[in-house]
Amino acid sequence: xxxxxxxxxxxxxxxxxxxxxxxxxxxxxxxxxxxxxxxxxxxxxxxxxxxxxxxxxxxxxxxxxxxxxxxxxxxxxxxxxxxxxxxxxxxxxxxxxxxxxxxxxxxxxxxxxxxxxxxxxxxxxxxxxxxxxxxxxxxxxxxxxxxxxxxxxxxxxxxxxxxxxxxxxxxxxxxxxxxxxxxxxxxxxxxxxxxxxxxxxxxxxxxxxxxxxxxxxxxxxxxxxxxxxxxxxx
Amino acid sequence: xxxxxxxxxxxxxxxxxxxxxxxxxxxxxxxxxxxxxxxxxxxxxxxxxxxxxxxxxxxxxxxxxxxxxxxxxxxxxxxxxxxxxxxxxxxxxxxxxxxxxxxxxxxxxxxxxxxxxxxxxxxxxxxxxxxxxxxxxxxxxxxxxxxxxxxxxxxxxxxxxxxxxxxxxxxxxxxxxxxxxxxxxxxxxxxxxxxxxxxxxxxxxxxxxxxxxxxxxxxxxxxxxxxxxxxxxx
Numbered sequence: 001x002x003x004x005x006x007x008x009x010x011x012x013x014x015x016x017x018x019x020x021x022x023x024x025x026x027x028x029x030x031x032x033x034x035x036x037x038x039x040x041x042x043x044x045x046x047x048x049x050x051x052x053x054x055x056x057x058x059x060x061x062x063x064x065x066x067x068x069x070x071x072x073x074x075x076x077x078x079x080x081x082x083x084x085x086x087x088x089x090x091x092x093x094x095x096x097x098x099x100x101x102x103x104x105x106x107x108x109x110x111x112x113x114x115x116x117x118x119x120x121x122x123x124x125x126x127x128x129x130x131x132x133x134x135x136x137x138x139x140x141x142x143x144x145x146x147x148x149x150x151x152x153x154x155x156x157x158x159x160x161x162x163x164x165x166x167x168x169x170x171x172x173x174x175x176x177x178x179x180x181x182x183x184x185x186x187x188x189x190x191x192x193x194x195x196x197x198x199x200x201x202x203x204x205x206x207x208x209x210x211x212x213x214x215x216x217x218x219x220x221x222x223x224x225x226x227x228x229x230x231x232x233x234x
Numbered sequence: 235x236x237x238x239x240x241x242x243x244x245x246x247x248x249x250x251x252x253x254x255x256x257x258x259x260x261x262x263x264x265x266x267x268x269x270x271x272x273x274x275x276x277x278x279x280x281x282x283x284x285x286x287x288x289x290x291x292x293x294x295x296x297x298x299x300x301x302x303x304x305x306x307x308x309x310x311x312x313x314x315x316x317x318x319x320x321x322x323x324x325x326x327x328x329x330x331x332x333x334x335x336x337x338x339x340x341x342x343x344x345x346x347x348x349x350x351x352x353x354x355x356x357x358x359x360x361x362x363x364x365x366x367x368x369x370x371x372x373x374x375x376x377x378x379x380x381x382x383x384x385x386x387x388x389x390x391x392x393x394x395x396x397x398x399x400x401x402x403x404x405x406x407x408x409x410x411x412x413x414x415x416x417x418x419x420x421x422x423x424x425x426x427x428x429x430x431x432x433x434x435x436x437x438x439x440x441x442x443x444x445x446x447x448x449x450x451x452x453x454x455x456x457x458x459x460x461x462x463x464x465x466x467x468x
Contacts, residue, residue: 015457126438129363156467170466173449201452204360209449211442215407216465218435223249225467231453232404232462233390 018187018197022047026188027083029053029076029098030090032063035114038160039087039152042168044069046191053079080105085112085184087152088139092117092128095135099142107145110181112188113206114152116213124218127211134206136175149176150206151185151197153213156226167194170228174199175206198231252421252431256281260422261317263287263310263332264324266297269348272394273321273386276402278303280425287313314339319346319418321386322373326351326362329369333376341379344415346422347440348386350447358452361445368440370409383410384440385419385431387447390460401428404462408433409440432465 026043030036031052044050044067052067053076054060060073072082080086080102086109090098095115099106115135117128132138136150151174159165172189174197176182186197200209212229219227260277264270265286278284278301286301287310288294294307306316314320314336320343324332329349333340349369351362366372370384385408393399406423408431410416420431434443446463453461 123436123438127442175449198453199456200449202357204357205445205448205452208361208442208445211439212446214439215409215434215443218439219432219465219468222433223468227468228466230464230466231450232464233393233459234453234457234461 018183018190021085021184021187021191024084024184024188025049025051025082027051027053027079027086029079029086029088029102030094031073031079032059033089033091034157034161035152035155036087036089037063037067038155038157039089039114040071041067041069042160042192043188044071046193048188048191051079051082077102077105080109083109085110085188088113088115089152090115092135096138096142099139103143103145106143109146110184111139111143111146111148112152112185113139113148113150116153116210118211118214118217124221125214127207127214129207129211133204134210136203136206136210140203147176147178147181148203149174149181149185150203150209151175151189153209154216154229156228159226168192168228169194169230171195171231171234172197173209173229173231175201175203175209177202198234200231252417252424255319255418255421255425258318258418258422259283259285259316261285261287261313261320263313263320263322263336264328265307265313266293267323267325268391268395269386269389270321270323271297271301272389272391273323273348274305275301275303276394276426277422278305280427282422282425285313285316311336311339314343317343319344319422321346321348323348323386325349326369330372330376333373337377337379340377343380344418345373345377345380345382346386346419347373347382347384350387350444352445352448352451358455359448361441361448363441363445367438368444370437370440370444374437381410381412381415382437383408383415383419384437384443385409385423387443388450388463390462393460402426402462403428403464405429405465405468406431407443407463407465409435409437409443411436432468434465
């Protein structure tokens with residue numbers, strides 16, 4: 001009996017049993033842009049301590065005051081220093097320079113890239129493919145002392161920022177190299193009512209997740225929607 | 235009043251009012267593979283006339299006999315000739331050669347590419363990026379006399395082929411250059427109970443839709459699921 005019990009594999013851990021992230025401070029670089037403001041607002045409204053970062057501290061502080069819910073503002077470097085988990089929500093144009101400049105401040109931290117490299121022309125949006133494969137892989141290459149994950153790509157900034165919207169019914173595809181890190185990001189996504197973080201692969205599979213936003217823009221134009229993604233059978 | 239009425243734009247056509255496709259014959263190239271068999275089975279079960287194609291007529295006929303529901307089998311060229319709409323469901327390895335060889339038979343027809351160019355190694359699946367941008371764009375380049383759309387990428391072949399499964403609750407992202415063509419493909423997807431075809435952009439945005447299957451494979455491994463995609467707010 002004992003021997004048989006010893007040979008039995010350990011009970012499979014519940015995949016939805018995620019860590020308690022309530023004590024973590026979340027920084028949002030690019031926290032004065034639409035996506036960054038929206039994420040900061042939702043996380044703070046859910047009770048998380050949030051610091052928004054911007055190039056200029058005054059702009060970040062002004063955005064923080066507008067967002068309420070205890071959000072603080074700081075320049076990007078100070079935002080990174082104060083935070084345990086740092087969401088990168090800067091425009092693609094500024095991605096490389098912003099991330100590279102914060103290598104020291106982001107060392108040892110979990111960095112969550114949510115940037116979608118897109119171009120626009122008269123036919124609409126199309127994806128840009130960074131040399132590293134994706135924005136997230138570019139961040140990983142620039143931040144060898146950080147752990148980099150990718151998530152929060154498919155959220156409508158309009159819905160995120162609208163205080164009348166109580167629930168955002170969507171899944172957040174979470175990518176990363178370590179289960180521990182993706183679990184933390186899934187837990188953060190799960191704080192927002194209606195939202196669920198789902199593990200969706202390694203960083204080498206981030207490009208198509210980032211690029212899918214071009215399709216959601218086409219969907220939004222055709223159907224006048226704020227489309228998001230749900231994964232079925234999960 | 236008259237002048238004002240004339241200046242009023244015409245009533246917006248209901249985006250979900252799709253054409254009657256019941257009279258169209260649907261061919262499935264690669265109809266003896268898992269994805270092709272599954273699609274053929276679901277469309278035939280929904281009442282559509284379906285011809286499965288294979289390199290050898292006998293293999294196609296054998297698959298057709300197993301699928302029942304009036305499915306016919308033929309070699310790929312004959313399958314293309316007999317069909318109004320031709321779904322390309324061949325393995326990525328054979329995509330270029332199969333499509334190029336059928337240029338004459340596919341001329342004037344609507345071709346729906348559902349091929350996902352993927353590679354596999356010990357870390358799982360990863361997308362392959364064809365020189366043309368995507369499998370669908372490769373087909374479009376090889377078939378200048380056809381109209382090419384892309385769809386049916388994210389369906390589980392297991393669910394498609396399981397006769398016990400009554401409904402497949404998922405959206406089919408449909409890409410193409412002409413509204414008329416994408417409407418036809420959306421209508422075909424909508425024949426399958428639980429399934430909905432949603433316009434999701436032009437062919438230049440097909441790569442990430444094809445590549446997303448690598449993420450769904452990661453999801454399936456982690457959660458032991460047959461994951462699909464639903465678009466929210468649409």
